[in-house]
Amino acid sequence: MLSNRKSGKQRLYGADSQLVDQEERRLDLGFGSTFTDPNSRLINKDGSINVTRTNTSFWDRVNLYNRLITMNWPSFFGVVLLLYFSENVVFACIYMLVGPEYLLGLDKVTDGSPLGQFWGAFFFSAQTLTTVGYGHISPSGYLVSAIAALESMIGLLAFALVTGLLYGRFSRPVAHIRFSTHALFAPYLDVNGWMFRIVHQRANQLIDVQVDVSLSRLETRPDGVRYRRYYNLELERNRVNFFPTNWTLVHPITPGSPLQQCTPDDLAESDAEFLILLRATDDTFSQVVHTRYSYRYDEVLWGRKFLPMLDGNQSGGALLDLAKLDDTVDAPLN
Amino acid sequence: MLSNRKSGKQRLYGADSQLVDQEERRLDLGFGSTFTDPNSRLINKDGSINVTRTNTSFWDRVNLYNRLITMNWPSFFGVVLLLYFSENVVFACIYMLVGPEYLLGLDKVTDGSPLGQFWGAFFFSAQTLTTVGYGHISPSGYLVSAIAALESMIGLLAFALVTGLLYGRFSRPVAHIRFSTHALFAPYLDVNGWMFRIVHQRANQLIDVQVDVSLSRLETRPDGVRYRRYYNLELERNRVNFFPTNWTLVHPITPGSPLQQCTPDDLAESDAEFLILLRATDDTFSQVVHTRYSYRYDEVLWGRKFLPMLDGNQSGGALLDLAKLDDTVDAPLN
Amino acid sequence: MLSNRKSGKQRLYGADSQLVDQEERRLDLGFGSTFTDPNSRLINKDGSINVTRTNTSFWDRVNLYNRLITMNWPSFFGVVLLLYFSENVVFACIYMLVGPEYLLGLDKVTDGSPLGQFWGAFFFSAQTLTTVGYGHISPSGYLVSAIAALESMIGLLAFALVTGLLYGRFSRPVAHIRFSTHALFAPYLDVNGWMFRIVHQRANQLIDVQVDVSLSRLETRPDGVRYRRYYNLELERNRVNFFPTNWTLVHPITPGSPLQQCTPDDLAESDAEFLILLRATDDTFSQVVHTRYSYRYDEVLWGRKFLPMLDGNQSGGALLDLAKLDDTVDAPLN
Amino acid sequence: MLSNRKSGKQRLYGADSQLVDQEERRLDLGFGSTFTDPNSRLINKDGSINVTRTNTSFWDRVNLYNRLITMNWPSFFGVVLLLYFSENVVFACIYMLVGPEYLLGLDKVTDGSPLGQFWGAFFFSAQTLTTVGYGHISPSGYLVSAIAALESMIGLLAFALVTGLLYGRFSRPVAHIRFSTHALFAPYLDVNGWMFRIVHQRANQLIDVQVDVSLSRLETRPDGVRYRRYYNLELERNRVNFFPTNWTLVHPITPGSPLQQCTPDDLAESDAEFLILLRATDDTFSQVVHTRYSYRYDEVLWGRKFLPMLDGNQSGGALLDLAKLDDTVDAPLN
Structure with missing residues (x-):
């Protein structure tokens, strides 16, 4: 595997140049010969390689799927929880903007204060996103109904994503x-x-x-x-x-x-x-x-x-x- | 495949030592030469290898994903059912601690006794965890609503996990x-x-x-x-x-x-x-x-x-x- | 690939027997030399191989996952629909046996006849299995609540299974x-x-x-x-x-x-x-x-x-x- | 890898024909020798190959799974959203045809006009498809209940599919x-x-x-x-x-x-x-x-x-x- 020559191929014609021949025989693992700083190692103790990249594009830097698959479990669940919370905050704000009066039953579970209404909208959002949909709060009016319909679909997509990520995390081949x-x-x-x-x-x-x-x-x-x-x-x-x-x-x-x-x-x-x-x-x-x-x-x-x-x-x-x-x-x- | 020599590599320099040469030619499958107890076999009839490990870390011993994938089907469904039951017991206790009066409609389906309330909370928990959410029992108050929102998310994560495990079990390559x-x-x-x-x-x-x-x-x-x-x-x-x-x-x-x-x-x-x-x-x-x-x-x-x-x-x-x-x-x- | 000899291994000792040597050189694809019926082909036009098996065990004969993955799409959806229908019939019967009076709201959507109650229970079962849980029919009493809790979990497991099967069907490597x-x-x-x-x-x-x-x-x-x-x-x-x-x-x-x-x-x-x-x-x-x-x-x-x-x-x-x-x-x- | 000869096989008998011998030595990557239009390239800049196909069958042309996996993210989410919208329109029409009066609670959230009823049916359909099922609108009568039961199952199947597709998209091996x-x-x-x-x-x-x-x-x-x-x-x-x-x-x-x-x-x-x-x-x-x-x-x-x-x-x-x-x-x- 650590071959410094072409693999599995016969040589079709001779390299007449002595220098070319020499260069072809040099072992190169892919690090190159310019790693000369005596204070840093090539391979870190966790198996990562000691190279920093600059001027990479945004998505290459984020490397989203890779990062979500390789981060540790507490971080992963933290990310999921944070996204769940933020998404509900965003939708609660939207429901408040359209008007809390379109959420039927909201008045029965809150004290009528704006903050109470916000949290009511927040929990309605959570019940919609997870599709639990108790129904003691329910949408009415075209706009709020449409937003709720969209939110429940987003919820399903999000949990479809999480399902895939969880499987990807579990099934990733790792040698212990x-x-x-x-x-x-x-x-x-x-x-x-x-x-x-x-x-x-x-x-x-x-x-x-x-x-x-x-x-x-x-x-x-x-x-x-x-x-x-x-x-x-x-x-x-x-x-x-x-x-x-x-x-x-x-x-x-x-x-x-x-x-x-x-x-x-x-x-x-x-x-x-x-x-x-x-x-x-x-x-x-x-x-x-x-x-x-x-x-x-x-x-x-x-x-x-x-x-x-x-x-x-x-x-x-x-x-x-x-x-x-x-x-x-x-x-x-x- | 059962090679006792380096694979796919030419020898770069000769081993002058006779002993080294001999050692390199010895066939070793990875068991070593010290398995000498005449009463035990190397490979058990189910294909497992007859080695016991001590002083392994907790997670290495548990080997969770591996175990959930390779256990037999009754055990697997038993584990799933047990977790489902325990999770509902835990959340029912939490709802009881916060106060059963925050579960609207609970009084209509129970006789009002503490045990009746507990089971009511248990079934509300099950309806939340599976996101079935009939709504004849529904949460009210900030705390209970938040717990229910969390529980429904945990439910979705748990079933995302089970989805991955089921697929992993089915798609595992096994030679019959x-x-x-x-x-x-x-x-x-x-x-x-x-x-x-x-x-x-x-x-x-x-x-x-x-x-x-x-x-x-x-x-x-x-x-x-x-x-x-x-x-x-x-x-x-x-x-x-x-x-x-x-x-x-x-x-x-x-x-x-x-x-x-x-x-x-x-x-x-x-x-x-x-x-x-x-x-x-x-x-x-x-x-x-x-x-x-x-x-x-x-x-x-x-x-x-x-x-x-x-x-x-x-x-x-x-x-x-x-x-x-x-x-x-x-x-x-x- | 169609090698009739040992692959990738050097010969460790000579076979002195002429017959052994001859036998080792014979090309055998794994069909053997006894397929002599002139009316049947070795490989059918769909790529399957023309061998019938007897005395296989039940699960080997069923070969469940393999069959669900390789059957055509109409058959697959037929199986899913049939299972969905049967499962609801079974649970509807159970709810009827325990007593339709434990399904709150059933009286409002049916005419009160046994058949009407059966179909009401059937649709309640469907709403539980898919976790849609509208709540206009809802369970009461310990036993019916427990059955419904179990059914909603079975529903989630079943759809987890279907998710895995759908992915397995789609991602199966097939050469067109x-x-x-x-x-x-x-x-x-x-x-x-x-x-x-x-x-x-x-x-x-x-x-x-x-x-x-x-x-x-x-x-x-x-x-x-x-x-x-x-x-x-x-x-x-x-x-x-x-x-x-x-x-x-x-x-x-x-x-x-x-x-x-x-x-x-x-x-x-x-x-x-x-x-x-x-x-x-x-x-x-x-x-x-x-x-x-x-x-x-x-x-x-x-x-x-x-x-x-x-x-x-x-x-x-x-x-x-x-x-x-x-x-x-x-x-x-x- | 770019071998123009048989791989991994010894020659069993000599080819006496000079022409056959010559032909066997010709390097052919699989493009053939007839790509002679000077204005088009063999491999496009995105790695695709410059060949157009005619008279392919419908499913081969659609190449559904492949296309859903390789399309870009905005297109993918567009397709999902479009299907979600269309499916709800179709089911809303069905509910309207059977009769909006079978949707209990519809009168409370709409103004009673046909358009209002249509949108009510549309949102009921969305709540059924995503299994959110608030229950403020609920089905009654055998036919509408059966349609709703079918729709919720279709919804679960559809999101099972989307789960598989999302995982397939994420886990697809791509070299950046x-x-x-x-x-x-x-x-x-x-x-x-x-x-x-x-x-x-x-x-x-x-x-x-x-x-x-x-x-x-x-x-x-x-x-x-x-x-x-x-x-x-x-x-x-x-x-x-x-x-x-x-x-x-x-x-x-x-x-x-x-x-x-x-x-x-x-x-x-x-x-x-x-x-x-x-x-x-x-x-x-x-x-x-x-x-x-x-x-x-x-x-x-x-x-x-x-x-x-x-x-x-x-x-x-x-x-x-x-x-x-x-x-x-x-x-x-x-």
Whole structure:
């Protein structure tokens, strides 16, 4: 997936230019080579990407549906409640302007004061918008009847919208993956490895889980210009069929690895960031889910290894303890 | 699909370490090698995986949407009914606390006793929540009117939710595959084969059906430690374009098969389990569906073969008898 | 796609058995070799497959959601109307049993006869089920109020269901492909070809359209047993990126083709059927759509070729005439 | 993706015919070679394809669901409002025909004139259709009650439909990609390149973005007939994992490129059009999105290059200015 070349296509004619050839082989994840500020990361901890946009159009900035789908639940219900309240205020004002006397029965439930009438109109509006329509207040006259007819239709449309949004929110494919707080440089077999650990937080199954890891770091051109370069980090295993327990992903530091001979100072000096892309299929809905994550140089521990999270010799099935995700122990590097 | 190597990527640099190389070639489905309890299976008969989790967060444990989508229909309607009843009880209490005298018309439908008033408030709440709003009971006063306005909105939101859940339940991709109760060791052409039989229980079509089978068994390390090892079982045919009838999947036991020379005692001693993964496309909705299944050593018959389920020479189309799925007959092994 | 071999997997060990090897190379689309009745086709003209099932369980036979989604619109609305009517009859009976005197206002809208009361209860039920609740008839007494509360909830659930079904019906991925009535044996470049023509009937775009064609015919084993065999028919072009106009799919009859030297009598005698599988992506919804079709030996014309459907030299865009799909003209074979 | 050959299939037998072989190698995107009118483009600026259809059936022409999903929002709400109004007019007429005296309470809200009664019936219809059912007007008599019962059910069905349509509109996968107004012939490394620039207008992420570019131009057969031919344009990079900023797509004009030695006059004379296909995955919903675009010969600039849009050295993340998408500067070609 992290291919820096054309995918699935044979080359139709040779590129005679040496420079073109070189450029085609350069790995580019889509960030470009100009992200050189050492104080900011490429991928934030929530998976978002660290780019600000200016001069976008109004609707692009609002990004309405996207925002309503991804905001948290309290905000969402807050928005719904606010809209419900505002809509009723607007319609109550309209009914007051046309004349409260067209709302039959209003006099029986209010004290006749303008404020009382306003709230009466407000509650009539709410009963119309939700189509509850008790009828102890009812519209009369062409204009008020027409406004009420319009309002009840708007109400149905609004709740149709909310129905769609609620379904969209629920059915949105999200991977509940937890990443270990730190990545580790640990001994691995007869060499060392760079590794991190993940676990699926939910009990339903993820299948066909695939992970790609890249190293991004600043390097210096012969002319002294700093630029960002990207390396694919090969993993000992980058795909599993099932993901019922924890999974430790290991990049073995063998000759040829960009981390060969690397020291903590090297990582810090080059503003290194490890970029992680995970994709999987949620078994319940057969939906593809994606997750991004990144470790910066200061989120990496040297000479520690992970302790097991799974007790596989339990009768009645294996036992996975999610609280142990970050449990590590000292382990001198090879 | 059951690849134990990196998928779709060429190797960028050689792993000089022999151990790293070995590790990379080891097949791991994601269960790990520590599932060694001989009394429990990896995949349960319903396709779930035999792992228990501890220290998960509250919402991860509840897994609300997932649970509401996958529970059976009586439970689902039970939950809906219970919520409807509780919500009305809660609001009836609130109306009683504020004062039943604010519900106009309540006196006409009740005997005036507190219990009678409570049930009157309960039914008024139900009429508000469902927005039926007959109006023979109606709210008056600011507070009760506001509560009723809120309740009718909650009602609409709740039924919007139920609409989404119902659609989610119906449209969830599920493969209605039935597996034969036993897998068989049977004669196959001029060798023997390990085989099982499947059938799609529904009349709509599955297309592009693909099956992968692995053998999982305990083995012993040179140091005497028991660990779980996984083998891919090659099938005579692992993919069909259509699946209108039954399908017998055969692993031919040719030289190189991990089942070569295997006896029933070997299977039992090594706690062998055959893991099956099926994926297909439901033709009606173009959805991908997945199914998992497993046969343990004690669900395998030796020297039996399947009897035909399909009569293909019927006029008016072939006839498939689903009751014959498990019909086998003695067949001495080669 | 019409692969008769394992997909995407390297062979881990050789099959020493010649028979196993042969069997693995046999093309099987999933129909099997026993469909030998010469009077029935494998794939019906509507794309369904000619297999009847017996001994299926009740719910598998009903296949409720699938049937409600795929039935035609008049039937669907018929079912909805029938359920609405029946539900009201049932509830009207219940209200009558409990006692029509608990429905306040019923006496004002009916003549007091039992039949009049029944219809009054029926309409009250309808007003409750749809939550319109005018209120000129209203429930009183615990039991009738409770039944009405239940009925209004059932009504909301039922219409939630219908909402989901309507969306499922509308959003179901369907390819509106029309196939030419006949396939042709026509001259093609310097050889002959077997060809048919398709067109997308809708104005929205299908992209990445891919077609696979197989020939199925009866052959005779050395022991005289008739069996069905399948051949993949290679196409001159089996994939296009866009499908804005018509598309003629051609199998060139070059040496090696199973149709080489084939005569009309050969086709008829062997009960030949050409099986077509099309898959594409609907551009509007990014959904994958599938279509199946088949031509039997008696739906093939010899020595005819297609006339053009498209006039590409129009100013203001090309003009495609769908009425010309079946227009052919005599063309002597090479 | 722009393959002019069979995908994913090995060749089973050789095509002995030279002509067949040649034809199989011809690139055809699905437009065919007869689009030869020099005044019209293949792909319009909105991504639609320039083909008109005649003799389509009524429902294929209407393409109802597709049209309701893709029309703009004002039109959509216009259609909904119009249907609501018309439906009420129709039912008001029916109620008037049966007799306004069957609508209880109608006399209290109208002046008794036929027009007044009509509007009363109209508003009663609206209150029934939306199920608001105040009840100050209510049906009596078998016929009017039955019509009202039917209308309230139709109302629920209609709003179920609208719910589905609204969700379909919102959840439809759309890529908000903006293309630079002009494509450029610019110096590129030590050669020249044909290039254009794209940016995602929304803040949510597109991942796995893949672009394919073809050149379509008129050529002349030896017999003097003009026909349209298609070339795949190889890109320096046709796939990125992330697309957070802008992306300049470059076809390097190396030997073998169909643009080698090409002049502005050549492009114009051959009615050249560059066809662009983009596909990506929307990260929020894991949906695949597609976009088509094209540049004609008169939308190409010679000897200009793009100015940067991204300032990557900002503290607090990179800054992308969308207003600079079309900023170019003179750059003499190599």
